Amino acid sequence: DIQLTQSPSFLSASVGDRVTITCRASQDIRNYLAWYQQEPGKAPKLLIYTASILQSGVPSRFSGSGSGTEFTLTISSLQPEDFATYYCQQRNSYPITFGQGTRLDIK
């Protein structure tokens, strides 16, 4: 199975900050990576797929990059509604796997 390791696991930041979350895969997954946002008590929401394609309706302050084994999610200027948990997910091969999550808290 492909393992995804996110770093950091916890992140404290302020409104307006630029933040970056990294996802590392245990083997080459080409660009078959997606990012999701999950607010407390809610279902996950797709943000980015195929490493860098923004899902319709997602603000442009979110961006993704990477290929192979290293990927990043960047939020250019944090807004209050962005404080949530973020997960990466690989779709290169079954079983589909997720990273352990990065919780983004308000400083």
Place this chain on the structure above:
Amino acid sequence: EVQLVESGGGLVQPGGSLRLSCAASGFTFNNYWMSWVRQAPGKGLEWVASIKPDGSQGLYVDSVKGRFTISRDNAKNSLHLQMNSLRAEDTSVYYCAKLRDSSTIFDYWGQGTLVTVSS
């Protein structure tokens, strides 16, 4: 508007069975792969199972193979997960999710239904 509404969760004893359902609307259900993804309390996301648009093939994570069965009724726009031989470690919120195109990208999610396995 795509809507996915899960039902069927609840408290069940270890070794028991439960059947989850997901009512889908707002898209052509029989054109898309569908999945179940779960989340244990305070933990991360775990893919459980996926099913082809015509229902002819189901794929499962190893930990549920032989115990869980994913199925669908395209005439009723519904997805199901039959869960047998339940264990404490199956306790989770179970989400129904639609897959984007023919990929394994989860573009829409239901609100989830909680399954608690406990004596």
